[in-house]
Amino acid sequence: MKISNPSGSGSGSAIPEVVILRLPLYVRILTQLRDEGIEVVSSRELGExxxxxxxxIRKDLSYFGRFGxxxxxxxxxxxxxxLRRVLGLDRDWNAAVVGVGRLGRAxxxxxxxSPEGFKVVAAFDADPSQVGRQLDVVTVRPMEDLAKAIAEQKIDIGIVAVPAPQAQPVINKLVECGxxxxLNYAPVAPQVPGDVRVRNIDPVLGLQTMTYHLKMMKERKGK
Amino acid sequence: MKISNPSGSGSGSAIPEVVILRLPLYVRILTQLRDEGIEVVSSRELGExxxxxxxxIRKDLSYFGRFGxxxxxxxxxxxxxxLRRVLGLDRDWNAAVVGVGRLGRAxxxxxxxSPEGFKVVAAFDADPSQVGRQLDVVTVRPMEDLAKAIAEQKIDIGIVAVPAPQAQPVINKLVECGxxxxLNYAPVAPQVPGDVRVRNIDPVLGLQTMTYHLKMMKERKGK
DNA sequence: CGGTGTGAAGTTCTTCACAGCC
DNA sequence: GGCTGTGAAGAACTTCACACCG
Incomplete structure (x- = not known):
């Protein structure tokens, strides 16, 4: 009675998901250090x-090799x-934005x-009056084109920027298209199959977890 | 040799931080259920x-009371x-935005x-040519006014929307002001004292953790 | 019955501590 | 001497499983 391997169909050495979540942070700081002209760094300095x-840091890195x-x-x-190679950042990735309201356009x-290798190569909207509009380097297309565009333009990433009520249906559609x-900007808790990754960008959730601590602090010292 | 209590000066019953991070999600789904006219829900339904x-879910809720x-x-x-009461969402919270470039204005x-009780009541920018500009309901003020405004307008939350290089100095200033x-939108790993909470909003980090899995999937099945 | 609340068991993640190497 | 890489120990978090209740 023990189904533990995450991420579905078990590849091999079982790298904890938290570790993957930290790698991009390491990449970012290391890039910054490199730009500062620093050539060598210890785990202590990085950690600081x-x-x-x-x-x-040492343990995390040890999952992928012996780099030090x-x-x-x-x-x-x-x-x-x-680390960039491990994360698959040694190539570009194409993304499609769904929803071209204020948020989608932003x-x-x-x-x-783009400088990080993520290219928005297509945009979609359900509203016919938006279709055909030119935004930056992409032209807004109707939702019906989604499947075709994903295949033709080698799109691997969907970016959801529709209002909350439409988010789950749009996500379902993206999943259907493979x-x-x-990357979901709608304030919902998406439901997806186990082999699909979702990252939510949601400033309100961030704020709501901080108010708990603010409240605690205020309660502790009178007003 | 054992300093474990998070959040600094140890209040009491030690509620795990992960639990706090999930509460806003519960609030969101419950609100949605309420709007759908559903009056009672089980932990199984909520969990789904x-x-x-x-x-x-039952364990998380049990930290705060017996609600079922x-x-x-x-x-x-x-x-x-x-739950809203626990999180301190039974009142409004004032926030100041620092940096009124494209992102700050958005x-x-x-x-x-605003509907969630978070009010942006002040905006600041280091660029003198931005100062005085009217954006929505706030007027852009110079950085020098920060301390005064935070005190006078009862601002508890700082929202950082400046370019990466300025982010840490701005964060330091906010911390100095108490x-x-x-809420940090700059792509950096901020350093703050233990009693200050930071939540980073960073779509690129989200994308970079997903490419790891995309890469794995592609490697597993030929191309 | 059906479902909560919760100690106890189980699992995952983090930190320690030290051998080994530069 | 300084620092990595890593088993082992420890802490944190999740899930189990069941007493108890409506």
Whole structure:
């Protein structure tokens, strides 16, 4: 009575999901260090920049290889390259945005994706009056084109920017089209099959978890 | 050799932070159920909507009280009220946005905060040419006014929307001014004292953790 | 019955501590 | 001496399973 392997069909060495979640942070700090001209870094120094224990960093990295040198630390340039490779960041990824309201348009013209290798190559909207509109480098297409576009344009990532009530249906559609990675901006808790990854971007949830602590602090000291 | 209590100065019954992180999700689904006219819900039903086990929901709720009725479940309306109270969502919270570039302006006019009780009541920018500009209901003020505004306008939350290089200095300033809750949109790993909470909103990190799995899937089945 | 609340068991994740190497 | 890599120990979190209740 023990089904433990996450992520479905068990590949092999079982790397904890939390570890994967931390790798992009390491990549980011290492990139920053590299830009500062720093060539070698120890797990202690890295940990200080990230508020993470050195042991955790060493353990995390050990899942993927032996990247350091005893007595010295890690070569920044080498490590950042290896981690990018592990994460699949050594190539570009195409994404489609669904929903071109205020939020969707902001996402399409967000300048932070492209330099990181994420390209928004298509946009969709259910509203016929939006279809055909040119936004940045993409033309808005009708939802019916979704399946075709995903196949033709090698789209691996769906970005959901529709109002909450439409979010689950849109997500279902993306899943039907074979999408396995979804960045969801709608304030909902999406339901997806086990082999589909979802990351939710939801500032309100962030705020709501902080108010708990604010409230506690205030209660503790009078007003 | 054992410093374990999180959140600094140890209040009492030690509620795990992960539990706090899930509560807003419960609130959201419960609100939705209420709007659908559903009056009672079991931990199993709630769990299905959230992809969480019923046991976890019952355990999480048990940290805060006994809200259910055996054989029946939870009264939706009552539970949502209790959870909102626990999270401090039974009042409004004032926030200040720092940085009024493209992103900052989008945050100021984002319609999702206000109905949830989060009010953006002030905006700041270091660029003198932005100061004085009217954005939605707030007027952009210079950074020097930060301390005064936080005190006068009872601001508890700082929202950081400046470019990455300025983020840490701005966060330091907010902390100096006594802010204990920060919603950070800049792609950095902020360093803050233990009694300050930060939540990062960072779509690129979300994408970068999904590419790992995409890559794995592709490798597993040829191309 | 059906479903909660909860100690106890089980699992996952983090930290320790030290051998080994530069 | 300084720092990595890693089994082992420890802490945190999740799930089980059942007494108890409506």
């Amino acid at each position: 920049r990230l508020s993470v224990t050195p042991a955790q 040198k005893q007595g010295r630390g890690y070569n920044v340039n080498y490590l950042v390259g290896e 996402i399409i013209s967000y300048p932070g994706f 999408i396995k990675a979804i | 909507r959230l992809s969480v086990t019923p046991a976890q 009725k055996q054989g029946r479940g939870y009264n939706v309306n009552y539970l949502v009220g209790e 945050i100021i006019s984002y319609p999702g905060f 802010i204990k809750a920060i």
